[in-house]
Amino acid sequence: MKLATTEWRGTSRFRELLAPLGVAALAGSAFAFVGVVDPNQPGHYPTCPFLWITGLYCPGCGTLRTMHALAHLDPVAALGLNPLAVAMIPFLLFWWGRWVVRAWQGRPRRTTLAHPAWLWAFIAIVMVYWVVRNLPFGAFLAP
Structure with a gap:
């Protein structure tokens, strides 16, 4: 009987890991696709609708060109294209890692991603x- 309970817990643990692993x-x-299909070449990806309509970034x-640069191990070019996207990567990895650990430990999923103050700050x-x-003075942030 104890073996069946252990197997069930292992199966449940695996099921909980399916979402973060997926x-x-x-x-x-997506990262591999952007790494292979160069967004710097016209015709591969659609233009940003906001840029197309307003002419503003x-x-x-x-971000696509940033991910392409990171896929080709060029962090300097990536920072020049979209520093905010590069800065977000460690935070996204942290939240994903926390999700994996919570799933592995069998802890319940949280309904909030972060404290509302952090979300408003973001x-x-x-x-x-x-x-x-x-x-004009922020032109260095433009891609």
């Missing part, structure tokens, strides 16, 4: 970045 597989596949403009950083990269 996210990792999807992100890794959104916070995400340059939104404020993105908004300031969005405005500054479109101003």
Whole structure:
């Protein structure tokens, strides 16, 4: 009887890991695709709708080229294209790692990603970045 309980816990643990591992597989596949299909060549990816309509850069403009540069181990070029995207990578890896650990330990999933103050701070950083990269003195942030 004890063996069956242990097997069930192992199966449950594996099931809990499927979601974070699936996210990792999807992100890794997208990263590999962008690493192979060069976003610097026209015609491979659509233009940013915000850039196309307004002529201004959104916070995400340059992210595909940033990921392509990182896939080719060129962090200097990546920082020049979208420093906010590069700065977000450690935070995303931390949250994903925390998700994996919680799933492995069988701890319940949290319903909130982070404290609301951190989320509001992140939104404020993105908004300031969005405005500054479109101003003359923030041209160094443009892709």
